[in-house]
Amino acid sequence: MKDRNYLEIFGKEPDIAVRAPGRINLIGEHTDYNKGFVLPVAIDRQITLTLGRRADKKAVIFCGNLGEKVSLDLSQNSYDSKRTWSNYPRGVIQSLILEGSELGGFNAFFRGDIPMGVGLGSSAAVEVAFAYGLDQLFGLSLERKKMAILCQKAENSFVGVNCGVMDQFISFLGRKDHALLLDCQSLEYKYIRLNLKNFRLVIIDTGIKRELQDTRYNTRRNECEQGVKAISKCLKAINSLREVSLLEFNNIKDFIPKNLRMRSQHVIEENKRVKLCSRLLEKNDLQSFGRLMVRSHQSLSDLFEVSCNELDFIVEKLRKDPGVLGARMTGAGFGGCAIALIKEDHIESIVPELSGEYRKRYSTEPRFYLINASEGASRI
Numbered sequence: 001m002k003d004r005n006y007l008e009i010f011g012k013e014p015d016i017a018v019r020a021p022g023r024i025n026l027i028g029e030h031t032d033y034n035k036g037f038v039l040p041v042a043i044d045r046q047i048t049l050t051l052g053r054r055a056d057k058k059a060v061i062f063c064g065n066l067g068e069k070v071s072l073d074l075s076q077n078s079y080d081s082k083r084t085w086s087n088y089p090r091g092v093i094q095s096l097i098l099e100g101s102e103l104g105g106f107n108a109f110f111r112g113d114i115p116m117g118v119g120l121g122s123s124a125a126v127e128v129a130f131a132y133g134l135d136q137l138f139g140l141s142l143e144r145k146k147m148a149i150l151c152q153k154a155e156n157s158f159v160g161v162n163c164g165v166m167d168q169f170i171s172f173l174g175r176k177d178h179a180l181l182l183d184c185q186s187l188e189y190k191y192i193r194l195n196l197k198n199f200r201l202v203i204i205d206t207g208i209k210r211e212l213q214d215t216r217y218n219t220r221r222n223e224c225e226q227g228v229k230a231i232s233k234c235l236k237a238i239n240s241l242r243e244v245s246l247l248e249f250n251n252i253k254d255f256i257p258k259n260l261r262m263r264s265q266h267v268i269e270e271n272k273r274v275k276l277c278s279r280l281l282e283k284n285d286l287q288s289f290g291r292l293m294v295r296s297h298q299s300l301s302d303l304f305e306v307s308c309n310e311l312d313f314i315v316e317k318l319r320k321d322p323g324v325l326g327a328r329m330t331g332a333g334f335g336g337c338a339i340a341l342i343k344e345d346h347i348e349s350i351v352p353e354l355s356g357e358y359r360k361r362y363s364t365e366p367r368f369y370l371i372n373a374s375e376g377a378s379r380i
């Protein structure tokens with residue numbers, strides 16, 4: 001398909017252009033909505049958005065990847081069950097207006113090179129690009145943290161996915177060559193410099209698409225909430241799983257129903273792993289960090305039950321390879337991507353080998369992406 005742009009669609013030059021990155025999460029999965037800790041990295045794949053003002057109160061939004069356009073009245077904005085991609089910008093528009101921002105009419109053209117629907121934060125990047133772009137276009141002067149929460153709310157209430165704040169937060173606040181340690185309760189954060197020496201972060205895409213609208217994500221969130229209630233009954237009143245130590249949990253875990261026990265145990269242990277990993281990365285101890293990646297994966301597979309055969313297969317193969325320090329699924333799971341820390345001069349041999357074995361078993365090839373830690377949303 002011919003690469004179209006703003007000028008071709010709208011017949012004049014845009015006023016501004018912005019970008020917002022996708023993400024991987026190094027460790028801390030399904031901990032964000034449990035008020036715990038996460039360690040994501042913004043990647044060098046992104047959504048780019050060009051915007052121009054209109055004289056009326058309409059928003060005309062063109063998605064370059066799909067070649068589709070929607071047009072809406074800012075005062076009459078509702079869920080679109082036909083062009084579901086448009087619900088991300090629609091949700092952001094609604095959240096901004098509800099928050100009290102004065103928006104004028106605008107034309108928008110966006111496209112991205114983040115693989116879609118495979119857990120690399122493409123939908124959050126669309127939301128962040130729109131929130132940041134509209135903030136810049138209309139001089140709203142909103143804080144990045146505030147906009148991240150606003151985008152999360154848009155996804156929760158407009159799109160209907162009860163996601164946490166991680167993806168939106170890192171897309172706004174990512175930093176080149178750094179991971180971001182985020183406390184999802186206080187929203188305090190700290191940058192951790194990534195000194196990967198002769199190793200590289202590699203994404204392995206199983207090719208299995210997963211929609212967050214998939215009810216299994218919301219089900220896990222409900223189970224964690226029920227876990228909180230069960231623990232409150234036999235230990236102490238708590239508001240989130242982050243308030244329980246492993247020691248306390250181990251004393252009472254036999255009284256918790258099995259599935260809630262498994263979900264809660266994952267979250268409590270994963271929070272510990274995140275804190276430990278951030279210290280290990282500060283000390284450049286990549287070996288120990290890699291081992292914890294694998295432990296996190298095992299927990300997501302066995303206790304939280306959000307992995308799948310394909311992800312398990314990839315992680316199992318990679319962890320046995322001497323050129324790999326660690327591997328795990330990243331994002332919500334149920335398909336999507338794994339990440340691995342692989343020795344640079346080993347990548348060339350490992351890629352065809354793993355592809356071949358994967359193809360034999362699943363009759364399809366995984367995709368590999370080498371990535372670098374990048375900046376959060378910015379003007380271009």
Ligand code: GLA
Nearest residue numbers: 029030163164165166331332
């Ligand atoms: C998705 C959600 C995040 C987070 C991860 C799992 O990416 O958008 O908020 O819950 O899954 O860690």
